[in-house]
Amino acid sequence: MHLTRSHYRILMSMVAALGMMGFLTVVAYVLDESLDATNQHADGKTRNAQTEVKIDNVQRPPVMKSSDLKERLSVTPKKPAPSVEIEMKSGDLKHIDREKALVLGHTRKDKGFLTIGIPASHAGGEDNLEQTLKSLIQNTEEAERPRVTIVVFAHDFDQSARQAVRYVVGNFTEPVQSGMLQLIEAPLSFYRTPEAQKNGQVKENLDNAFLISYSENLSEYYLQLDDSVKTVPGYVRSIRDFINGQGKKYWVTLEFSSKPFTGKLIRSGGRDQGQLTHLLVEFGEKLSVGKLYESFKKFNAQKQPIMHRPPLFDNLGNAP
Numbered sequence: 001m002h003l004t005r006s007h008y009r010i011l012m013s014m015v016a017a018l019g020m021m022g023f024l025t026v027v028a029y030v031l032d033e034s035l036d037a038t039n040q041h042a043d044g045k046t047r048n049a050q051t052e053v054k055i056d057n058v059q060r061p062p063v064m065k066s067s068d069l070k071e072r073l074s075v076t077p078k079k080p081a082p083s084v085e086i087e088m089k090s091g092d093l094k095h096i097d098r099e100k101a102l103v104l105g106h107t108r109k110d111k112g113f114l115t116i117g118i119p120a121s122h123a124g125g126e127d128n129l130e131q132t133l134k135s136l137i138q139n140t141e142e143a144e145r146p147r148v149t150i151v152v153f154a155h156d157f158d159q160s161a162r163q164a165v166r167y168v169v170g171n172f173t174e175p176v177q178s179g180m181l182q183l184i185e186a187p188l189s190f191y192r193t194p195e196a197q198k199n200g201q202v203k204e205n206l207d208n209a210f211l212i213s214y215s216e217n218l219s220e221y222y223l224q225l226d227d228s229v230k231t232v233p234g235y236v237r238s239i240r241d242f243i244n245g246q247g248k249k250y251w252v253t254l255e256f257s258s259k260p261f262t263g264k265l266i267r268s269g270g271r272d273q274g275q276l277t278h279l280l281v282e283f284g285e286k287l288s289v290g291k292l293y294e295s296f297k298k299f300n301a302q303k304q305p306i307m308h309r310p311p312l313f314d315n316l317g318n319a320p
Contacts, residue, residue, distance in 0.1 A: 092190070096214055101186065102183075103154070103185050104169050104182065105180075105181055107182070108149065111218065112146070113148065113240065114221050114222075115150075115218045115219040115221070115268060118152045118225050118227055119227065120155070120165045120227045121156055121165075122160075123161075126165075126167070129228075132228060135230040135231050137172065139234070141234060150180060151211065152183045153183075154166065154185050166183060169183040184214055186207075186210045190210060195285055202285050205284030205288075205289055205292065208280055209277040209280040220268060221266070221267060222265065222268040223256070223265045224261055225262055225263065225313060229257070229315060230315075231312055232312055253266050253293075253297060255307045256312040259313075260290035279292045279295060280292055
């Protein structure tokens with residue numbers, strides 16, 4: 001794998017942001033990818049046997065010695081970088097006021113099984129959002145509903161657009177009253193940089209970071225969707241069974257849709273969620289949400305997607 005100067009700068013800034021653990025993981029991944037490219041005409045079986053180690057029955061890239069890292073990448077050793085919980089530059093995720101962010105619905109007392117996050121825009125169309133919510137709610141079994149939370153994030157700057165999303169969500173009276181359905185908004189002060197106000201990619205990444213951070217620890221797992229999807233009956237049970245089916249297999253994220261960032265599930269709270277939101281905020285100007293998600297997987301040594309077949313979520317309008 002050939003690293004250009006721009007890629008190298010992004011890589012090193014990510015290494016600094018993610019700390020020493022992220023540093024070792026990233027370098028091990030890059031070395032592994034580089035060796036694949038160098039030896040693509042040679043027999044790869046021997047190299048794979050020598051470079052992979054097992055930790056608790058999980059295959060992960062080997063941790064290199066600091067001297068080896070310096071020699072292979074010519075990286076000058078640095079002091080350990082701050083953890084992912086450092087102050088954000090483009091948006092403050094450490095001081096989200098859930099009560100002020102919550103527009104409709106209420107938070108539940110007990111932690112649930114699954115939180116579904118949906119960024120909703122007026123541009124996406126009220127009909128699409130309504131059909132998405134209908135599909136999710138109707139296809140959630142009654143026994144599962146107390147442990148499922150759907151968080152809709154009205155992220156438009158325009159107040160009339162936010163009001164249109166409020167109208168759609170407000171029509172789902174029972175789910176709103178039960179706490180199953182919540183509507184949130186971010187204060188405009190959250191988008192305090194010129195890039196966040198003018199650059200669509202930066203704003204999209206900040207939107208997702210805010211939604212994921214608000215949803216932290218509402219449930220055991222967080223699932224990212226969008227406002228134009230449909231699902232199948234019993235999808236929550238299918239997600240639960242798929243998680244349980246992984247057993248002791250190492251994973252950081254599971255996938256339930258072939259769309260770039262839709263249908264992706266992570267554990268809620270802890271290092272994984274904090275690391276993902278940090279990447280979205282710190283590198284939102286450089287990389288799209290899809291590429292940042294792929295980087296998140298690679299940094300955590302998950303090279304291949306773990307996909308549920310068939311996918312549980314599809315675009316509205318697609319044939320069953």
